[in-house]
Amino acid sequence: xxxxxxxxxxxxxxxxxxxxxxxxxxxxxxxxxxxxxxxxxxxxxxxxxxxxxxxxxxxxxxxxxxxxxxxxxxxxxxxxxxxxxxxxxxxxxxxxxxxxxxxxxxxxxxxxxxxxxxxxxxxxxxxxxxxxxxxxxxxxxxxxxxxxxxxxxxxxxxxxxxxxxxxxxxxxxxxxxxxxxxxxxxxxxxxxxxxxxxxxxxxxxxxxxxxxxxxxxxxxxxxxxxxxxxxxxxxxxxxxxxxxxxxxxxxxxxxxxxxxxxxxxxxxxxxxxxxxxxxxxxxxxxxxxxxxxxxxxxxxxxxxxxxxxxxxxxxxxxxxxxxxxxxxxxxxxxxxxxxxxxxxxxxxxxxxxxxxxxxxxxxxxxxxxxxxxxxxxxxxxxxxxxxxxxxxxxxxxxxxxxxxxxxxxxxxxxxxxxxxxxxxxxxxxxxxxxxxxxxxxxxxxxxxxxxxxxxxxxxxxxxxxxxxxxxxxxxxxxxxxxxxxxxxxxxxxxxxxxxxxxxxxxxxxxxxxxxxxxxxxxxxxxxxxxxxxxxxxxxxxxxxxxxxxxxxxxxxxxxxxxxxxxxxxxxxxxxxxxxxxxxxxxxxxxxxxxxxxxxxxxxxxxxxxxxxxxxxxxxxxxxxxxxxxxxxxxxxxxxxxxxxxxxxxxxxxxxxxxxxxxxxxxxxx
Amino acid sequence: xxxxxxxxxxxxxxxxxxxxxxxxxxxxxxxxxxxxxxxxxxxxxxxxxxxxxxxxxxxxxxxxxxxxxxxxxxxxxxxxxxxxxxxxxxxxxxxxxxxxxxxxxxxxxxxxxxxxxxxxxxxxxxxxxxxxxxxxxxxxxxxxxxxxxxxxxxxxxxxxxxxxxxxxxxxxxxxxxxxxxxxxxxxxxxxxxxxxxxxxxxxxxxxxxxxxxxxxxxxxxxxxxxxxxxxxxxxxxxxxxxxxxxxxxxxxxxxxxxxxxxxxxxxxxxxxxxxxxxxxxxxxxxxxxxxxxxxxxxxxxxxxxxxxxxxxxxxxxxxx
Numbered sequence: 001x002x003x004x005x006x007x008x009x010x011x012x013x014x015x016x017x018x019x020x021x022x023x024x025x026x027x028x029x030x031x032x033x034x035x036x037x038x039x040x041x042x043x044x045x046x047x048x049x050x051x052x053x054x055x056x057x058x059x060x061x062x063x064x065x066x067x068x069x070x071x072x073x074x075x076x077x078x079x080x081x082x083x084x085x086x087x088x089x090x091x092x093x094x095x096x097x098x099x100x101x102x103x104x105x106x107x108x109x110x111x112x113x114x115x116x117x118x119x120x121x122x123x124x125x126x127x128x129x130x131x132x133x134x135x136x137x138x139x140x141x142x143x144x145x146x147x148x149x150x151x152x153x154x155x156x157x158x159x160x161x162x163x164x165x166x167x168x169x170x171x172x173x174x175x176x177x178x179x180x181x182x183x184x185x186x187x188x189x190x191x192x193x194x195x196x197x198x199x200x201x202x203x204x205x206x207x208x209x210x211x212x213x214x215x216x217x218x219x220x221x222x223x224x225x226x227x228x229x230x231x232x233x234x235x236x237x238x239x240x241x242x243x244x245x246x247x248x249x250x251x252x253x254x255x256x257x258x259x260x261x262x263x264x265x266x267x268x269x270x271x272x273x274x275x276x277x278x279x280x281x282x283x284x285x286x287x288x289x290x291x292x293x294x295x296x297x298x299x300x301x302x303x304x305x306x307x308x309x310x311x312x313x314x315x316x317x318x319x320x321x322x323x324x325x326x327x328x329x330x331x332x333x334x335x336x337x338x339x340x341x342x343x344x345x346x347x348x349x350x351x352x353x354x355x356x357x358x359x360x361x362x363x364x365x366x367x368x369x370x371x372x373x374x375x376x377x378x379x380x381x382x383x384x385x386x387x388x389x390x391x392x393x394x395x396x397x398x399x400x401x402x403x404x405x406x407x408x409x410x411x412x413x414x415x416x417x418x419x420x421x422x423x424x425x426x427x428x429x430x431x432x433x434x435x436x437x438x439x440x441x442x443x444x445x446x447x448x449x450x451x452x453x454x455x456x457x458x459x460x461x462x463x464x465x466x467x468x469x470x471x472x473x474x475x476x477x478x479x480x481x482x483x484x485x486x487x488x489x490x491x492x493x494x495x496x497x498x499x500x501x502x503x504x505x506x507x508x509x510x511x512x513x514x515x516x517x518x519x520x521x522x523x524x525x526x527x528x529x530x531x532x533x534x535x536x537x538x539x540x541x542x543x544x545x546x547x548x549x550x551x552x553x554x555x556x557x558x559x560x561x562x563x564x565x566x567x568x569x570x571x572x573x574x575x576x577x578x579x580x581x582x583x584x585x586x587x588x589x590x591x592x593x594x595x596x597x598x599x600x601x602x603x604x605x606x607x608x609x610x611x612x613x614x615x616x617x618x619x620x621x622x623x624x625x626x627x628x629x630x631x632x633x634x635x636x637x638x639x640x641x642x643x644x645x646x647x648x649x650x651x652x653x654x655x656x657x658x659x660x661x662x663x664x665x666x667x668x669x
Numbered sequence: 670x671x672x673x674x675x676x677x678x679x680x681x682x683x684x685x686x687x688x689x690x691x692x693x694x695x696x697x698x699x700x701x702x703x704x705x706x707x708x709x710x711x712x713x714x715x716x717x718x719x720x721x722x723x724x725x726x727x728x729x730x731x732x733x734x735x736x737x738x739x740x741x742x743x744x745x746x747x748x749x750x751x752x753x754x755x756x757x758x759x760x761x762x763x764x765x766x767x768x769x770x771x772x773x774x775x776x777x778x779x780x781x782x783x784x785x786x787x788x789x790x791x792x793x794x795x796x797x798x799x800x801x802x803x804x805x806x807x808x809x810x811x812x813x814x815x816x817x818x819x820x821x822x823x824x825x826x827x828x829x830x831x832x833x834x835x836x837x838x839x840x841x842x843x844x845x846x847x848x849x850x851x852x853x854x855x856x857x858x859x860x861x862x863x864x865x866x867x868x869x870x871x872x873x874x875x876x877x878x879x880x881x882x883x884x885x886x887x888x889x890x891x892x893x894x895x896x897x898x899x900x901x902x903x904x905x906x907x908x909x910x911x912x913x914x915x916x917x918x919x920x921x922x923x924x925x926x927x928x929x930x931x932x933x934x935x936x937x938x939x940x941x942x943x944x945x946x947x948x949x950x951x952x953x954x955x956x957x958x959x960x961x962x963x964x965x966x967x968x969x970x971x972x973x974x975x976x977x978x979x980x981x982x983x984x985x986x987x988x989x
Contacts, residue, residue: 381796383738394740401786404772404779413775416819420826428986435981438823439974442816449782449815450808453789457804462796463736525770534832540771545780548687548757549750556746556895560727569734569795569891572880583793583801591809595967 008058009066009081012089012134015051016127019044023123030116037108040119042478044126045100051130052093059086060506065136072139078200080136083506084271087347088133088263094489095255095354096126102362102482103248105475106369118158118246125151125252132260137200138187145183145260149176152257155249156241168240175237179227183264186220189213190272204272214273218280221268222287229261229317232291233624238314239298243306243374247365250306254313254361255354262320262350269328270511278332282430285325289440292318296447297599300454300592301620303585305364305376308455309357312400315444316353319415320346322441326418331512333425338418340508340515341528345414347504352399352407352493359396359486360455363389366479367459370472376455376585381464385472388480390460395487397456399494401449405538405545407493410500410526412445413536417528447592454588463579495538497526586618593620601626678930679765683757686766690756690909691902695719697912697948698905704952719905726898734795734891744791745892745899751784752906759913762936763925764835764842773832774822777914778815781866784903785811792888799880803887806963810872810884813970814865817858820977824855825918827984834917842921850987854980856919860954861973863911865966867904870955872966875904882960912947916940 022044026036058064063082071077103122107115128151131144153176157169190204192213209217223234230238242250265284269276295314302308323346330339364374366389373379383390399406419438425431464470475483493500505515516528527535571577593600601621607614646657699716706713733741755777758769772780789804826832828849829840865872868885878886889900923939925932961969 381736383740383794384736398783398786401782402779403783403786404776409776409779413779416775416823417832420823420832431985432982435820435823435978435985439816439820439978439981442819443812443974446782446812446815449786450812453786453793453804453808457790457793457801461738461740461790461793462801532831532833532836534773535770536773536776537771540768541776544754544768544771545747545750548753549746552746552749552753552899556727556899560895561730564731564733564894566735566737567732569736569797571797572799577797579796581798582796583798583805588801588805591805591967594964 007064007066008054008061009064009079009134011054012051012081012130013066013068013079015047015054016130018047019123019127019130022047023120023127026119026123027116030112030119033108033110033112033115036115036119037104037478041100041104041107044123045097045104048093048096048100048126050093052090052097055081055086055089055093056503059083059090059503068140075139075199077140077143078136078202079134079140080201081134083510084263084266085133087504087507088259088350089130091259091351091354092126092129092133092256095358095486096252098355098482098486098489099248099251099255099358099362100482101485102251102365102479105478105480105482106246106248106362106365108476108478109369114158118155121151121154122249125155125249129256129260133263136202138184138191138204139199142180142184142187145180148257148260149173149180152245152249152253156245156253158246158249159244165244168237168244172237172241175227175234179224179234182220182224182227184224186217186224186268189217189220190268201267201272205274208274211275211277214275215277215280217273218269218276221265222280222284225261225264225268226287228264229258229321230291230295230314231287231317231321232294232314233628235291235295235314236622236625236629239307239310239622242310242313243304247306247362247368250310251358251361251365254310255358258313258317259350259354262317262324262346265321265324266511269324270331276328276332278329278427278430281325281328281330281332282433283325284321284328285433285437288318288321288323288325289437290318291315291321292444293440293447294318294599296444296451297592297596298620298622299451300447301589301600303377303589304374305367305379305455305459306361306374308376308451308585309360309364312448312451313353313357315448316349316357319441319444320349320353322437323349323415323418326415326422326437327512329425329430330418330422333427335422335425336512336514337516337529338421339512340505341414341421342418343508343512344501344504344516344528345411345418347507348414348493348497348500349411351500352411352490355486355489355493356396356399356408359483359490360393360400362479362482362486363393363396366475366483367472369479370474371469373466376458378466379459379469380462380466380579380582381460381469382472383460385469386460386474389475389483392480392483392487393460394456395490397452399490401452402445403449404536405494405542407490410494410497410536410538412441413526414501414528415441417534421529421533450592454585458583458585458588462582465579465582465584495542497536497538498523501526501528599623675765676767679767682763683766683768686762687753687757689762690906690913691753694756694905694909695723695902697909697944700945700948701908701952704949705956708952708956719901723898723902726893726901727895729894731894731896733893736795737891738794740787741791741794741891742896744787745896745903747787748784749899749903749906751780752903752910755780755784756906756910756913758834759910759917760835760838760924761913761916761940763930763933764839766835769834774826774834774837775819775832777834778819778822781818781907782811782815784907788888788900792891795891797891799887799890803884803890806884807888810865810966810970813967813974814862817970817974817977818862818866820974820981821855821859821862821918822914824851824977824980824984827981828852838917838921838924839926841918842924842926849984851980851984852919854976854983856915858973858977858980859915859918861969861976863915863951864954865970865973867908867911869951871958871961872969874960882963884963912944912951915947916943 065080068077128147135141227234299311326342402408605617792800792804829837873884925936
């Protein structure tokens with residue numbers, strides 16, 4: 001550092017302010033769509049990049065804090081930048097570079113007025129997410145958290161003319177606020193009744209709660225952040241709200257906003273609460289496993305491409321929670337090296353998910369642009385007309401399916417290693433849980449591959465299911481740039497795991513007091529414990545695959561002729577085949593629907609053989625909605641109906657109530 | 670960078686195995702078919718038949734459907750490359766294979782997943798009803814078979830405290846015929862996975878094109894000539910790889926250990942015996958069993974998955 005050293009927090013605050021100003025500029029300039037699309041959004045991407053760079057440079061440095069001179073009287077905003085915040089800021093920055101670049105192209109065609117508003121909300125959303133990560137007191141955290149919820153609510157309801165979208169937005173807002181109340185209560189428990197100054201995180205760190213109150217705080221936080229993350233059974237808003245938003249916003253919500261919830265859980269569990277209990281870990285692990293399987297199962301039966309991705313986000317949140325649960329368990333039992341491994345896997349997967357899920361969501365945006373269609377049953381064959389999008393999306397699909405040498409595999413590998421190294425926990429019940437959990441993780445990973453083959457195959461491959469798809473155009477220049485950035489991030493995170501793990505070490509050092517220390521030993525081989533136990537080198541792997549493939553191509557080229565002709569596909573002697581005979585999204589998900597039938601609520605309308613106009617209709621619903629949410633809704637309606645018995649809107653009645661209350665109070669006092 | 674003599678030897682081993690597997694894999698497939706022919710009282714086409722088929726296919730003109738994309742064209746190479754690599758990193762002759770440091774058992778499962786995803790996508794590329802049907806069924810079979818395989822490998826990793834194949838084989842080969850209860854469950858599960866993943870009876874049948882039942886063949890219907898040859902070759906490499914995994918996990922005894930290369934001829938001889946026995950066993954299994962309905966397959970594979978988890982659980986509880 002030079003003699004004039006500037007606190008990175010100042011820089012970050014300036015960058016965040018810059019985002020807000022960009023948003024305001026968008027609102028002012030709403031007449032010139034060109035400027036918003038081609039100047040403001042790229043500038044926003046630049047700010048994201050700078051933000052990520054500053055956060056990267058301060059990763060592993062000593063925490064810095066700052067008291068901002070605004071807020072309420074006697075209650076200023078506290079900010080702090082430590083390794084955990086830095087890590088998630090990097091995630092935010094890197095992912096939003098791609099999404100904002102893509103947004104430049106995607107939002108271009110919007111109506112000017114909507115675009116101006118959207119530009120403001122979009123940048124406010126980014127700024128509030130960054131502020132959530134920097135907050136160092138409950139007050140500022142809640143303000144930023146609410147700003148994040150509200151700005152994203154307005155973004156979700158961009159197309160508010162459609163009733164379904166209004167409904168999705170309302171549901172989102174409702175659950176977000178139920179969650180926010182729980183988070184607030186959690187902070188309330190953690191400050192331990194020590195007055196208003198105790199709402200800073202520093203005071204909470206020093207509070208040392210009794211285990212009952214610590215558990216209460218943890219449960220509240222898990223509930224509150226779980227509601228934001230889409231944890232079972234608080235997930236119902238996610239598959240409604242994420243697809244409803246414009247694609248870049250869906251990308252931000254799935255890839256970054258969900259991670260702020262993960263950040264919150266980590267912050268509360270490992271930083272603010274001094275000690276953990278083992279059953280917290282078991283709870284998180286179990287909930288995570290259920291969420292993961294549930295998410296991927298439902299993803300497999302979706303017909304709408306954005307809903308499919310939303311359910312896949314639920315699955316990934318489940319995996320992240322499994323990682324957190326394992327970390328808690330290991331940390332409680334003093335196995336800190338293992339805790340560091342599980343935490344590394346969790347953080348790595350957060351980063352990975354941010355990249356490939358943004359990539360896939362903005363990819364669906366390109367498809368939506370080119371075809372105007374979200375239903376996979378009406379797509380198909382886009383690989384021919386959208387070469388850029390199809391290649392870049394293939395990278396995302398392979399990454400999320402967890403195949404080597406891309407990034408999804410690395411975090412899966414780390415997580416499975418954490419499971420494999422775990423025997424010898426003193427609690428034999430947990431010992432039994434571990435292999436079952438590993439099996440469930442493996443199952444959901446394999447199902448994710450199923451889902452992704454369906455996603456890519458039905459949209460991009462095969463014959464075009466509708467005539468209009470012939471005119472589908474490829475992603476534009478800005479859209480391509482955004483997707484390319486994220487695809488490169490997926491490849492980079494996949495090929496340089498040792499470097500990434502070396503950076504994550506700072507965070508694990510801070511949260512669980514130890515680190516993997518892999519980077520120091522070997523830059524080529526990722527090996528979390530020692531090389532005899534396990535190692536993985538994606539670079540060598542890629543070289544080997546490319547090597548044998550190249551050799552094969554060369555030999556085939558060399559030794560045999562390359563004669564090839566094109567012909568019609570083999571029709572099995574039945575020439576009247578058409579594009580509608582391919583598997584639809586429905587058809588591809590059918591085996592999963594059949595195997596896991598008890599978990600779905602299925603409505604089916606099958607025509608009789610004598611129908612002259614046969615119509616098939618199938619619909620798969622979430623049972624939890626009917627079991628859990630509708631009763632709560634009915635109960636609320638009933639209660640409010642009773643409450644309305646007392647309310648007639650006449651002033652003398654209310655005066656009577658006041659009088660009665662006074663009399664009752666006087667009697668008691 | 671200079672290599673020590675041991676490292677040089679290890680690299681030589683690696684390259685030898687790479688060449689050996691790719692040349693020997695069709696022979697194993699031929700041997701299995703020949704054994705089946707004998708069991709069914711036919712004279713059979715001889716063990717060299719797969720080579721003749723490959724030769725024939727490589728000489729034909731390729732025919733490609735009009736709407737085949739680049740994905741369809743590169744898939745045979747990717748699948749072949751993946752299977753070749755998979756078969757080359759499993760220690761069957763000697764345990765010092767340098768590449769196994771870069772890819773452990775989880776990566777091995779990953780290689781199979783990579784190949785599977787590509788072949789399923791290529792099957793959907795033409796857009797015929799058979800192709801998509803095959804892709805769907807393949808993914809259906811694999812979403813249960815893959816975790817089962819992973820659990821089997823985990824059980825072995827737990828016993829040997831390593832996920833690296835050479836370390837696993839070393840550890841298991843050292844224990845002189847100790848019967849691990851966990852491995853017994855794992856072995857049962859593995860046999861089911863092997864049958865399913867290699868498109869064998871009772872899950873699939875590699876020798877028919879019956880639309881009600883075919884999985885693998887439905888996916889590759891549109892391939893011809895050299896592409897088909899590569900895929901057929903990759904299938905025999907896959908069978909070779911799976912049988913190698915079986916040998917490495919459950920019968921590793923007699924493998925040449927680090928630096929002990931004078932026993933190499935003996936190790937190769939033993940390996941050939943093991944491969945022949947495994948191939949004959951596979952033929953017997955296939956002859957004795959009938960093809961099951963496609964919707965029985967998930968139950969069958971679910972059994973494998975449960976057995977594998979049970980094996981792992983037993984290891985966690987008993988430590989054996």
